[in-house]
Amino acid sequence: MAFVTEEFRVKAEKICAKYPKRDAALIPLLQELQKESGYVAEEAMDELARFLDLPYSRVKAVVTFYTMFNREPAGKYHLQVCRNISCHMAGAPGLLARLRSKLGITEGETTRDGLFTLSAVECLGACGAAPVMQVNDEYFEKLDESKLDALLEDLKHGKYPLKG
Ligand code: FES
Structure with missing residues (x-):
């Protein structure tokens, strides 16, 4: 399943445009991914890392650090x-x-x-x-x-x- 879809890319580019550097949009984009899927899957972190041209480890570190991100599907x-x-x-x-x-x-x-x-x-x-x-x-x-x-x-x- 793709998380960074064409539709997401369009939205993500608009979010990136608000920041001086693309990687500053990492947290808002993770929030956006979570809003769509209810959690941030490993594949989503990988796809987002490629989209932002960041190391996967950096994306994973942010997701792991902030308790607001769910790494598994959460309940309703x-x-x-x-x-x-x-x-x-x-x-x-x-x-x-x-x-x-x-x-x-x-x-x-x-x-x-x-x-x-x-x-x-x-x-x-x-x-x-x-x-x-x-x-x-x-x-x-x-x-x-x-x-x-x-x-x-x-x-x-x-x-x-x-x-x-
Ligand atoms: S200690 Fe700050 S909201 Fe609970």
Whole structure:
């Protein structure tokens, strides 16, 4: 399966044009690939490296470094709980434990019905509203267990986006 399709190339050239050097568009292009496929496959990294004329190792290093990139197909809802200090102090470990127990999966796994993928991620940049969880593109702040339970119920019933 080709990831860097003709259609993608057209879009990618427009994105590259916004930057002084093509390789500066690496992260936005990875985000674009992920938006289209839900994850960034090994082949996609290879194709993008060739498209940008970069070493594959550089693309792979970026994908591996940033937790926002999925290297495997994620569930319909990707639950990303911040594990950095502010969120940790505000109860993130309890939220993660609750999610593990309610969903029957651990970090990096997807439920068998394909609905939820769970991840613990680095700071989401909303420390003042800790603890924070990102679900796909939406942030949920100042979470506690009851808010988390209600959120999961909403998602199970297909209510997403929840704030839109
Ligand atoms: S520490 Fe959680 S958002 Fe920054």
